[in-house]
């Protein structure tokens with residue numbers, strides 16, 4: 001597989017070990033690295049292009065964009081969604097097959113007119129709207145395994161049956177217009193969670209036949225992180241294997257992994273390179 005890594009250098013603890021932790025991966029022939037914003041390189045050499053305000057307004061209100069500007073995190077939020085949008089475009093244009101997107105700020109709590117929980121803009125939503133407009137793409141699936149409910153993504157696509165959104169979180173079961181919430185117990189072991197995904201996502205997405213599969217991947221549900229539900233680090237690698245195999249079956253391997261919640265630096269350092277190996281070698 002040709003794998004794109006979309007890398008925005010976020011200040012702070014969690015991603016401090018990057019990009020160094022990608023050593024041994026970036027050198028590979030099938031890895032394409034699109035970077036933005038890091039201290040050791042001049043800005044002119046960045047390869048990740050930001051997206052325009054018009055692209056943000058496809059999903060978010062002018063008021064929301066204005067509010068995000070006031071937080072002082074606009075640039076980080078913009079480059080975070082730019083990674084997801086550029087990944088989707090390059091996959092559509094067949095420059096790469098799949099992607100891992102580093103974000104500074106996540107996606108799924110950002111809706112049309114609201115944001116919160118470390119999310120400002122909704123990258124998957126903007127990517128979907130952009131592919132539809134530019135290329136006439138139609139059907140997309142998003143699986144969300146962050147520990148929290150993706151209220152923003154749900155709201156944006158509530159009336160859109162051509163986006164299958166399956167969210168695994170602590171909220172009760174709900175299913176409406178191809179938006180599905182699957183309740184995850186407050187304590188769970190790896191194998192039970194994998195079973196939940198197989199039973200509730202696999203058949204739905206196979207029947208749905210998306211053109212691209214997005215994965216809002218959070219690791220905040222791992223033991224010792226802020227959304228701890230008892231998962232071990234291994235869980236994420238196992239799930240990566242399963243979702244990579246699934247994407248190969250349903251949409252020619254077109255998978256975009258978007259980094260969402262999670263705070264532990266040691267987990268980021270070990271899990272992200274391992275996951276990139278899985279998606280690029282399958």
Ligand SMILES: [Zn+2]
Nearest residue numbers: 146147148261
């Ligand atoms: Zn979360």
Ligand SMILES: [Zn+2]
Nearest residue numbers: 149150167169
């Ligand atoms: Zn949910």
